[in-house]
Structures are given as structure tokens and as C-alpha cells.
Amino acid sequence: MKRLRDRGGRDGGGPRSAVVVNPAKQTNIAKLRRTITETLASAGWPEPLWLETTVEDPGQGQTRKAIEAGAEVVFVCGGDGTVMSCVSAAVGTDVALAVLPAGTGNLLAANLGISGDLAAGIEVALERGRRRLDVGVCEGRVFTVMAGMGFDAQLLGSTSETTKARIGWPAYLLGGARHLRDRPMRVTIRIDDRPPVRRRARTVLVANVGRLQGGIRLFNDAEPDDGYLDVAVLTPRTLGHWVRLWWAVLRRRRRVPRMEVFRGRRVEIRSNRAQPRELDGDVIEPGRSLDVEIQPRAFVLCVPQPEKDADLAVDAAAVASRAERRVEDAR
Numbered sequence: 001m002k003r004l005r006d007r008g009g010r011d012g013g014g015p016r017s018a019v020v021v022n023p024a025k026q027t028n029i030a031k032l033r034r035t036i037t038e039t040l041a042s043a044g045w046p047e048p049l050w051l052e053t054t055v056e057d058p059g060q061g062q063t064r065k066a067i068e069a070g071a072e073v074v075f076v077c078g079g080d081g082t083v084m085s086c087v088s089a090a091v092g093t094d095v096a097l098a099v100l101p102a103g104t105g106n107l108l109a110a111n112l113g114i115s116g117d118l119a120a121g122i123e124v125a126l127e128r129g130r131r132r133l134d135v136g137v138c139e140g141r142v143f144t145v146m147a148g149m150g151f152d153a154q155l156l157g158s159t160s161e162t163t164k165a166r167i168g169w170p171a172y173l174l175g176g177a178r179h180l181r182d183r184p185m186r187v188t189i190r191i192d193d194r195p196p197v198r199r200r201a202r203t204v205l206v207a208n209v210g211r212l213q214g215g216i217r218l219f220n221d222a223e224p225d226d227g228y229l230d231v232a233v234l235t236p237r238t239l240g241h242w243v244r245l246w247w248a249v250l251r252r253r254r255r256v257p258r259m260e261v262f263r264g265r266r267v268e269i270r271s272n273r274a275q276p277r278e279l280d281g282d283v284i285e286p287g288r289s290l291d292v293e294i295q296p297r298a299f300v301l302c303v304p305q306p307e308k309d310a311d312l313a314v315d316a317a318a319v320a321s322r323a324e325r326r327v328e329d330a331r
Contacts, residue, residue: 014045015073017125018066020086022053022078025102032118036075036100039122053078059085067095073125073302078102080145080281083109088142090299091135098125098302107145107281111209111224113304125302133224135298136208138291142298143208143280144224149269149290150185150203151234153276157283180242184235186272191231191264199260205232206267206292218249219261227296231262266293 019036026032029052037047049069051062059078063086066074076086077100090097100121101109108114112131115121135142187204190196207230210222219230236242236258248256269290277284 014040014043016046016048016070017073017075018049018051018063018069018071019075019077020051020053020059020062020066020082022058022082022102025078025082032077035118036122039119040126043126045126048075053082053085057085058082060089062086063089067093071095073098075100075122075125080107084141084143084280084282087135087144087299091142091295092298094300096125096130096300096302098122107211107213108209108224108301110215111145111211112301124304127305129303129305130300131225131303132297132300134208134227134294134296136206136229136292137295138279141279141284142295145209145280146205146207147280147290147292148203148205148278149187149271149275149287150201151182152203152205153278153283154182156278156281157276180239184237185275187233188270189231189233189262190268191262192266194264197233197262199233199235200237201233201235202237203232203234204269204290205234206230206269206290207232208294216249217252220252220254221263225297227294228263228265229267229292229294231264231267233260233262234258235260267291 017040019033021029021032023029033050040046040048049066049071051066053059053062059076059082063074063076067089073096074086074090075098076083079102082102083097083099083106086097098121099106099109099114100118101114101116106114106116109116114124133144135144136147138147182202184200184202186198187201188196188198189204205218207219207222209224210217210219210230212218218232222228222230234245236245241258245256245258249259267290271288274286274288276286277290
């Protein structure tokens with residue numbers, strides 16, 4: 001887990017920054033803007049450029065505008081869809097993204113120990129810890145967390161925004177329950193130049209990180225900067241199969257029944273019929289194929305500086321404590 005540290009602004013002060021915010025995920029934009037601006041000012045950073053997303057442009061255009069304006073750090077305030085759009089614009093640059101999570105997803109943030117607390121999220125950027133991460137590329141679109149075909153996309157498509165807003169990530173369990181007994185798909189999977197494997201699967205996941213909703217770790221060895229994609233093929237056929245599969249996942253067992261795991265840099269999936277598909281939690285158009293490849297070290301993310309545990313998702317509390325002290329000092 002290699003981390004970088006930036007050198008600050010050219011004049012020795014704080015770096016220039018921008019905020020890309022999804023207004024649909026915020027209840028008080030004015031308060032959010034005041035908090036970010038005042039916290040940055042207390043640390044000697046200049047006032048950030050403020051850019052709001054739209055339905056037509058969920059973050060990519062705003063991030064490009066921020067980069068063109070000279071921003072060295074771009075704060076991204078929104079859900080996984082907003083983060084994915086902003087990453088698309090930051091790929092191939094040295095501009096660091098700082099995620100300020102909102103919504104029910106934020107799986108990239110959860111995997112890297114980035115708190116949902118606003119003050120802690122800002123503190124991560126102020127401490128200037130940096131990590132250059134891989135992205136997955138699918139049909140010209142990038143993702144940071146995972147792509148999927150089959151049940152996982154059905155689950156996402158069946159979960160209402162209202163239910164997610166009311167109860168959070170457990171809403172996905174309700175959305176997926178209605179599809180547990182759906183018939184499997186016949187898939188052919190080719191990884192890199194290896195011979196293809198054929199399975200009757202319920203879902204195929206191609207992941208850049210290891211954790212799912214609720215902190216559940218599906219891939220024990222996945223790291224977002226190792227240059228590899230981790231592929232899970234789930235083949236449960238009965239309710240009992242599902243129970244045994246998830247029980248083994250929750251117990252962090254190395255061998256999980258009805259699940260095979262592969263690793264590679266390029267993954268080609270073919271189904272016998274069109275299937276629901278998703279990228280980073282956003283359902284995309286159905287299709288009979290899902291082709292993904294890794295783009296190593298594609299963008300820079302602001303990450304916490306751990307105190308004890310190398311797993312940032314375990315040691316996330318440390319940066320929150322430092323953020324509280326900064327807020328108290330600013331007052």
C-alpha cells in the first residue's frame with residue numbers, strides 16, 4: 001500500500017482546491033459550503049472553487065473544469081456514482097481526489113477508511129496522505145469498486161431510493177430477496193489468455209477492492225493498487241446454498257461454498273442471454289457481455305494516515321479524532 005505526500009501549493013501555502021458536490025445528496029448546501037471553506041481557511045488553504053453536479057453531468061465535466069482552473073485537490077461530495085464520474089476526469093492526472101461521502105453507498109470510501117463524517121473527510125485531505133489507485137475500464141467507462149453481471153445488478157435495480165434513504169444499506173437485502181430463486185445464467189469467462197471456464201452462475205463480480213455494503217469482505221486479497229482484478233463467480237441454486245455461501249463470507253473463511261475466485265488483468269464474460277449489469281453500484285444497460293480490464297495506478301486519492309493497522313478501514317477512527325481536535329482549535 002504505497003502512499004504519497006503532496007508538496008502543497010507553489011507559494012508554500014495550502015494547495016488550490018475545488019469542491020464537486022451532488023446537491024441531491026445534501027440537505028443544507030449553504031452549511032456544507034461554509035464548513036468546508038472555514039475548515040480549509042483555518043489550515044491556510046485558499047477558498048475552493050465550488051461546482052455542483054447536474055442530472056446531465058454527474059461530475060465529470062465539473063472535475064475537468066476544476067483541473068483546468070488549476071485545482072490540485074478536488075473534494076468529491078456525493079455517492080458512488082458521483083465519485084465514479086469525478087474519477088473518470090481525474091484519470092491520468094496528478095490531481096488528488098478527496099472523497100466526502102454522502103448517500104448509502106460510498107464503497108471506495110469504506111474500503112479505504114474514509115469516514116462519512118465531514119470533518120474527518122476534510123482532515124484526510126489536509127494531512128496530505130495520497131495513494132495512487134487502479135481503475136477498471138468497461139466499454140470506455142471507468143469504475144473504482146466493482147462491475148457486475150446478474151444478481152448483483154438485479155439487486156441494485158430492485159432497491160428503491162426511498163428505502164435506501166430510510167434504512168441505509170440494509171435496503172439492498174430487501175431488494176435482493178425477491179430474486180434469490182431466479183434461474184441462473186450460462187456464462188463463459190475468459191481471464192487474460194487462459195482457457196475459458198463455463199458455469200451456471202447467478203452473478204459474476206469483477207472487483208478492484210474487497211468490501212461490499214455493510215463492510216462485508218468478499219475478496220480477502222483484493223487491493224485497489226495491486227494491478228489486478230478479482231473475479232467472483234457465485235453459483236447458488238437454492239436458498240440453502242445462499243445461506244451457506246453468505247455464512248462463510250461473514251465468517252471470513254478462505255473457502256466459500258458456491259463461490260469461485262479468480263485473478264487477472266483482463267476479464268471477458270459472455271452470457272447465453274442479456275443480463276442486468278452494473279458499474280460501481282449504478283445499473284447500466286443490460287447486455288450479454290461484460291468486458292473489463294485494469295488500468296494500473298490511474299488516479300490519486302487522498303487517504304487517511306493509519307496509526308496502528310495497515311488496513312485503513314480498520315484504523316479509520318484515528319483520523320476522526322484528529323479532525324475533532326482541528327475543529328476545536330479552529331473555534
